[in-house]
Amino acid sequence: DAKTTQPPSMDCAEGRAANLPCNHSTISGNEYVYWYRQIHSQGPQYIIHGLKNNETNEMASLIITEDRKSSTLILPHATLRDTAVYYCIFDSGGSNYKLTFGKGTLLTVNP
Amino acid sequence: NAGVTQTPKFRILKIGQSMTLQCAQDMNHNYMYWYRQDPGMGLKLIYYSVGAGITDKGEVPNGYNVSRSTTEDFPLRLELAAPSQTSVYFCASSFRSETQYFGPGTRLLVL
Numbered sequence: 001d002a003k004t005t006q007p008p009s010m011d012c013a014e015g016r017a018a019n020l021p022c023n024h025s026t027i028s029g030n031e032y033v034y035w036y037r038q039i040h041s042q043g044p045q046y047i048i049h050g051l052k053n054n055e056t057n058e059m060a061s062l063i064i065t066e067d068r069k070s071s072t073l074i075l076p077h078a079t080l081r082d083t084a085v086y087y088c089i090f091d092s093g094g095s096n097y098k099l100t101f102g103k104g105t106l107l108t109v110n111p
Numbered sequence: 112n113a114g115v116t117q118t119p120k121f122r123i124l125k126i127g128q129s130m131t132l133q134c135a136q137d138m139n140h141n142y143m144y145w146y147r148q149d150p151g152m153g154l155k156l157i158y159y160s161v162g163a164g165i166t167d168k169g170e171v172p173n174g175y176n177v178s179r180s181t182t183e184d185f186p187l188r189l190e191l192a193a194p195s196q197t198s199v200y201f202c203a204s205s206f207r208s209e210t211q212y213f214g215p216g217t218r219l220l221v222l
Binding site for chain 1 (some may be wrong): 115129146151152153154155156170199201203210212213215216219
């Protein structure tokens with residue numbers, strides 16, 4: 001099974017950057033790192049994904065270490081609406097599209 | 112586009128009753144999935160489908176059945192409801208093995 005390790009919870013002040021870590025030491029060369037979030041029991045929402053290069057989109061940035069054993073999701077200016085559970089997930093793309101969700105990190109953005 | 116829609120939003124079943132959870136998507140995605148989420152836990156894959164007429168088991172398929180007669184619809188059938196099936200059920204779809212888009216969920220209570 002693809003396993004990731006995330007802290008169970010984190011706090012962040014509104015307007016500051018939120019940096020969410022994820023360890024994935026068993027990741028293999030063709031497995032992508034995906035980040036999803038789930039706001040208050042709604043359906044999970046895709047944020048970003050990457051293979052080995054750092055990635056940025058309108059929601060967040062993803063920093064992947066050179067050895068690919070860990071990554072960090074960065075929300076550059078957290079708002080109260082970013083309070084959610086954030087999931088870091090492996091996905092082997094073409095051969096394994098069955099996502100394995102752990103318990104994720106509950107990010108609480110405080111005013 | 113409505114995206115992924117699920118009905119009903121909430122349902123109470125008695126032990127032994129049957130029901131079908133409906134899921135539809137209008138994004139012409141070929142892959143569809145059913146997950147369940149128990150309180151405080153991550154999502155677990157029940158069944159998935161890579162196209163009309165093709166389905167396969169996920170991590171927790173016991174007690175459920177699926178069918179995929181069209182690209183748009185992927186209903187989940189519970190034949191003999193048990194208290195252990197009390198959960199929130201999420202349907203998702205994707206274009207091949209890329210980003211998954213989730214529905215709003217169906218909350219099921221079995222008493």
